[in-house]
Amino acid sequence: MTDTYSVTAEFYDLLQATQFLRTAERLLDRWLGTPHVGILDIGAGTGLATCLMVGRSDVTVHAVEPAAGMRSVMLSRLAGRSELLSRVRVHARGLQDLGLSGVADFAWCLNTMGSLSRAERAAGLAALATAVVPGGTLVVQRPPAEPGAERADLPSWQLGGDLYSGEVACVPTGPELVEWRFTYRVARDGILIREESETFAGHLATEAEFAEQLAAAGFAPVGTDEPDVVIARRIRVRPATPAG
Numbered sequence: 387m388t389d390t391y392s393v394t395a396e397f398y399d400l401l402q403a404t405q406f407l408r409t410a411e412r413l414l415d416r417w418l419g420t421p422h423v424g425i426l427d428i429g430a431g432t433g434l435a436t437c438l439m440v441g442r443s444d445v446t447v448h449a450v451e452p453a454a455g456m457r458s459v460m461l462s463r464l465a466g467r468s469e470l471l472s473r474v475r476v477h478a479r480g481l482q483d484l485g486l487s488g489v490a491d492f493a494w495c496l497n498t499m500g501s502l503s504r505a506e507r508a509a510g511l512a513a514l515a516t517a518v519v520p521g522g523t524l525v526v527q528r529p530p531a532e533p534g535a536e537r538a539d540l541p542s543w544q545l546g547g548d549l550y551s552g553e554v555a556c557v558p559t560g561p562e563l564v565e566w567r568f569t570y571r572v573a574r575d576g577i578l579i580r581e582e583s584e585t586f587a588g589h590l591a592t593e594a595e596f597a598e599q600l601a602a603a604g605f606a607p608v609g610t611d612e613p614d615v616v617i618a619r620r621i622r623v624r625p626a627t628p629a630g
């Protein structure tokens with residue numbers, strides 16, 4: 387379990403849910419199909435997609451989320467809603483430590499792979515391959531290949547007359563490493579009344595490198611989508627891992 391996202395969890399849904407839900411609904415319309423075994427939501431965050439997937443299926447949705455702050459928001463979202471409580475199982479751990487076998491025929495991982503180092507991605511994808519039954523579908527957003535804009539605004543929203551806004555700054559810190567600094571601001575009558583920041587380590591990977599890692603874990607590509615999403619099928623036999 388981690389205390390990362392301890393600052394971000396407060397602002398995540400307010401600033402980003404509207405945009406994220408539009409993307410998630412479009413991707414689910416296209417790729418979810420009708421799962422019969424179960425669903426895995428990896429890096430489930432505040433549970434936005436988790437709840438969409440409950441509404442669109444009849445199977446258990448496994449929400450995998452290591453950060454306590456994000457899980458707290460997720461549990462609040464589930465609280466008191468029997469249709470969600472009976473169908474979501476929360477796993478308070480990282481993908482690398484998933485430890486589940488054959489629980490899903492649909493897996494989903496958006497906006498998360500960039501938090502994992504190369505070795506963590508390999509371990510995570512191997513754990514995912516064990517958790518997904520052969521023939522199952524994986525919808526995964528690739529880690530970024532490039533550092534991205536030096537600075538970008540997050541969406542902003544009015545709340546009780548206050549303006550909540552945010553920005554993300556990206557600084558390269560090594561050949562495949564970046565640091566993302568998220569700053570959140572609350573302004574009242576045009577005057578800044580709060581500012582909070584949180585910094586995350588990010589890991590870059592080329593498309594080719596990530597494709598190799600998927601293949602090594604036992605996933606064959608079947609399509610692509612936006613933003614930077616790969617659709618892959620869990621193949622029956624995992625390729626032998628090279629020695630060493």
Ligand SMILES: C[S@@+](CC[C@H](N)C(=O)[O-])C[C@H]1O[C@@H](n2cnc3c(N)ncnc32)[C@H](O)[C@@H]1O
Nearest residue numbers: 428429430431452453456480481496497498501
């Ligand atoms: C940017 S948030 C995205 C949340 C959600 N997928 C979305 O798109 O709204 C990334 C999430 O991945 C989680 N995460 C980070 N490392 C992880 C790991 N090793 N395994 C699973 N989730 C992880 C974080 O705690 C965080 O909630």
